[in-house]
Amino acid sequence: xTTRYTKDHEYIRVEGDAGIVGISDYAQAQLGDxxxxxxxxxxxxxxxxxxxxxxxxxxxxSEVYAPVSGEVVEVNSELEASxxxxxxxxxxxxxxxxxxxxxxxxxxGLMTEEQYQDFVKSIS
Amino acid sequence: xxxxxxxxxxxxxxxxxxxxxxLGARMVPFAGYDMPVQYPTGILTEHNxxxxxxxxxxxxxxxxxxxxxxxxxxxxxxRALEALIPADVLNLKPNxxxxxxxxxxxxxxxxxxxxxxxxxxxxxxxxxxxxxxxxKEQDYxxxxxxLPKGVSLNRKDGLGLMALQGPSAxxxxxxxSPEAAGLSFMISADVEIDGVWCHVSRSxxxxxxxxxxxxxxxxxxxxxxxxxxxxEVKPIGLGARDSLRLEAGxxxxxxxxxxxxxxxxxxxxxxxxxxxxxxxxxxxxxRVQREIKDGPxxxxxxxxxxxxxxxxxxxxxxxxxxxxxxxxTSGGFGPTVNGPVAMGYVARDVSSVGTDLHLVxxxxxxxxxxxxxxxxxxxxxx
Numbered sequence: 218x219t220t221r222y223t224k225d226h227e228y229i230r231v232e233g234d235a236g237i238v239g240i241s242d243y244a245q246a247q248l249g250d251x252x253x254x255x256x257x258x259x260x261x262x263x264x265x266x267x268x269x270x271x272x273x274x275x276x277x278x279s280e281v282y283a284p285v286s287g288e289v290v291e292v293n294s295e296l297e298a299s300x301x302x303x304x305x306x307x308x309x310x311x312x313x314x315x316x317x318x319x320x321x322x323x324x325x326g327l328m329t330e331e332q333y334q335d336f337v338k339s340i341s
Numbered sequence: 342x343x344x345x346x347x348x349x350x351x352x353x354x355x356x357x358x359x360x361x362x363x364l365g366a367r368m369v370p371f372a373g374y375d376m377p378v379q380y381p382t383g384i385l386t387e388h389n390x391x392x393x394x395x396x397x398x399x400x401x402x403x404x405x406x407x408x409x410x411x412x413x414x415x416x417x418x419x420r421a422l423e424a425l426i427p428a429d430v431l432n433l434k435p436n437x438x439x440x441x442x443x444x445x446x447x448x449x450x451x452x453x454x455x456x457x458x459x460x461x462x463x464x465x466x467x468x469x470x471x472x473x474x475x476x477k478e479q480d481y482x483x484x485x486x487x488l489p490k491g492v493s494l495n496r497k498d499g500l501g502l503m504a505l506q507g508p509s510a511x512x513x514x515x516x517x518s519p520e521a522a523g524l525s526f527m528i529s530a531d532v533e534i535d536g537v538w539c540h541v542s543r544s545x546x547x548x549x550x551x552x553x554x555x556x557x558x559x560x561x562x563x564x565x566x567x568x569x570x571x572x573e574v575k576p577i578g579l580g581a582r583d584s585l586r587l588e589a590g591x592x593x594x595x596x597x598x599x600x601x602x603x604x605x606x607x608x609x610x611x612x613x614x615x616x617x618x619x620x621x622x623x624x625x626x627x628r629v630q631r632e633i634k635d636g637p638x639x640x641x642x643x644x645x646x647x648x649x650x651x652x653x654x655x656x657x658x659x660x661x662x663x664x665x666x667x668x669x670t671s672g673g674f675g676p677t678v679n680g681p682v683a684m685g686y687v688a689r690d691v692s693s694v695g696t697d698l699h700l701v702x703x704x705x706x707x708x709x710x711x712x713x714x715x716x717x718x719x720x721x722x723x
Contacts, residue, residue, distance in 0.1 A: 249580070250385040252674040253649050253681070255703075271703065273651055275384040275674050276580055297649065 221284065221327035224336065228308070229284045229316070231324065238284060239312040240272065240303065243337045248274040251303040254296040256314060261289045263316065265323050270313050272303065285323040287316035355401035356501045356561040364576055371579055372475035374402040379578040387581035388676040391547055392717070395507035396577035396585075397568050400546075404477030405555060406496040407459070408484075410466035415458065418466050421492040425484060427604060427623045428456065429614035430468070436460030438527045438542050440612050442604050443472075443480060448625025448632075449600035450607070451483060452476040453592065457542065461531045469529075469540070471502070471553075473594045501561030506551035506585075508720065509573040514541075514552055517567065521552065526721045537564055546582065548589025548719045587682060588675045590643060590714030596654060597641060597670040597684060605632035606686065607641045639667060640692045643714035644683040644700070648707055651681040652700040658687055659699045659706065666691050669700065677717040684714065 220230045226244035229236040245251065255271040263269055263283035270281040292314045296302060303311040318324075328336060352375040361368065366377035377399065379387060390396055410417035419430040428441035435458050443451040452473050459467035472480045477496075485494050505514060515522035518532045521541040529542035537560040545551040556564055568574050583593070592598045598607045603625065610618075610633065617623065621630060646652055656669040672683030683700070691698065694713050699706035 249379060250383050252385075253651055255650060273674070275388075275584055275676070276378075278651070278653060 219324070220330055221324050222330070222333035222336075223282065223284045223327055225282050227281060227284045228333075229324075229327070230308075231318070234321075235290060235315055235317045236285065236287075237312045238269070238281075238314050238316055239307055240281060241333070241337075242307050243341070245304050245307045245311070248272065248277075248279060248304075250275055251300045254300045254303065254313070256292040256294065256296065257289050259289055259292060263287060263289065265320075272300075272313075281313060283316065284327060285316065285318050286320050287318045289314050290317050291315040353402070355399055356558040357399045357401060357503070357565050360562050360565055361399065361576070366576070366578060369579070372402055372473070374474060376402060377576070377578040379580045380576050382575075384578070384580035384584065385676050387575065387577045388584050390575050391507045391549060391577055391581060391585055392677050393508065395505055395509040395513050395551075395571075395574045396547070396581070397565065397574050398504040398506065398577050398582055399502075399565070400504050400553070401501045401558075401561065402474035403502055404470075404472040404474065404480065404496070405498075405500045405502060406470045406472070406481065406494055408468040408470060408488075409493050409495055411491045411493070413466040415466055418468050418492055419458075421489055422456065422468060423617070423623060425487060425624065426454070426456070427613040427617050427626070427629060429617050430456060430458075432614070432616070433458040436529045438529055438544060442598070442609065442612070443483060444604070444624040444629075445600055446624045448603040448628030450594070450598045450602055450604060451600060452480050453594050453598060454480070455542075455544065457529055460529070475595060499558050500555050501558050501564075502553060502555050503561070503565060503568070504545050504547075504551060504553045505568060505574070506545045506547040506549045506577075508550060510549070510551040511722070513568065513571045513573050516571070521554075524552075526550075526723045534564060535567055539564065543722060546589075546591055547585040548591070548715055548717055549585075550720050550722045583671075584673060584676060587671050587673060587684070588677050588715065588717040589719060590684065590716065592641075593671060602641075602686070603628055603632060603637065605629055606637040606639055636689055639686045639688055641670070641684060641686055642692050643712040643716060644669065644672075644685060644698065644709050645712040645716075646681040646683065646700055646707055646709045649681065650702055650707055652683045652702050652707070652709070656683070656685075657701040658685055658709075659701060660691060661697050661699055661708075663699075663706075666698070675716055682712075682716045683709075687711070 667687035669685035
């Protein structure tokens with residue numbers, strides 16, 4: 218199991234040929250109280266960098282971008298009823314979608330946990 | 342929500358800036374000031390606390406000024422201001438406050454403001470104005486250029502201003518000043534709290550009962566901390582201020598009203614008293630009177646999206662068959678309503694409560710209905 222991060226604060230936790238995508242703890246804290254999440258449909262094909270989901274706080278809407286290319290194979294529909302889960306447990310129950318990777322080498326361009334923590338320190 | 346800041350100029354600080362930083366506030370640029378958008382508990386908690394207890398807001402960035410008639414005559418200063426705004430100033434009683442708008446010659450709104458006839462002894466012929474932070478320089482220049490001889494504008498940049506809002510506000514203030522706590526809605530008084538001079542009015546921008554308290558800048562932190570020492574009071578940032586006023590159906594200048602909107606389109610006819618509607622004599626009176634008579638082409642309405650997705654400012658409004666009929670001017674999530682709420686302008690033929698509309702959010706038409714405002718009931722102490 219490997220977790221990688223983007224500069225836009227998405228994470229992908231890869232197990233086998235699929236990865237769980239969500240937003241980092243830093244991102245949820247910056248957004249503030251999440252009040253709405255719009256998820257993609259299962260089966261949707263995404264290219265790395267595509268708008269994959271929308272997360273809205275009281276103040277504003279933000280896009281969640283696909284950290285890698287692939288097909289959406291599962292979404293966390295519980296977020297529709299309880300969007301606040303993104304704040305409570307971003308790395309766990311607050312996940313957004315599961316993507317089956319079409320190009321695993323894209324992971325090499327993403328940050329490791331350690332690199333991401335340094336990146337967060339550099340911007341905060 | 343944050344207004345674009347001029348990056349060439351350092352941000353201004355209110356007298357309570359250090360207090361916000363000490364409370365752990367997240368500070369953002371707003372109208373040229375470094376302001377708290379939220380404290381560590383977050384916007385939802387702050388919003389709900391204000392509706393259930395009492396919230397304390399720093400609004401010292403707003404513009405406070407006096408209009409003063411040299412001849413110490415209320416009529417002189419009232420006539421001078423009535424030439425710029427459509428409210429009845431002449432018949433204000435001492436210490437009475439009114440909401441109004443500075444109007445352009447075409448009836449567009451240059452800013453909205455609060456006007457109070459000063460009631461303190463020795464201040465006959467004085468009006469106290471509170472204008473928006475982002476507009477104060479333009480407002481003061483506009484007013485200054487149009488004052489008759491014998492009336493002067495005296496800006497009071499050295500005053501602090503805070504708002505105490507919510508169902509517990511009266512009980513909290515009663516411990517410090519029973520006189521202030523006993524005021525009626527839109528009435529003010531000069532009182533002393535802890536030896537500090539304050540001008541208190543029963544008003545606010547949340548839809549809740551509450552007070553706005555003006556004091557000298559050097560006394561502001563002491564008063565702020567005194568109010569916060571009450572367990573019923575928590576500090577509230579600009580984020581919750583926006584969601585509270587949106588649920589209360591109150592306009593935000595530069596968003597819901599601006600130079601393109603008239604007070605009649607904006608549904609602010611209640612702020613134009615009968616004498617002024619009939620007599621006119623203010624900028625844009627022709628348009629205002631025509632729109633009162635014939636009805637405006639478009640009107641500001643409340644809108645409830647039927648799903649959970651908020652529709653933000655700028656969202657296009659259509660009829661269910663796709664005819665474009667307006668645009669959202671403020672929209673977001675209403676914590677008290679527990680769902681998305683919005684306001685915007687629509688063509689008059691689709692403006693009655695219950696009318697089905699679509700909101701085009703991220704390219705998708707989402708069903709919505711025209712809804713009565715306020716979304717959360719006003720709880721003013723009349």
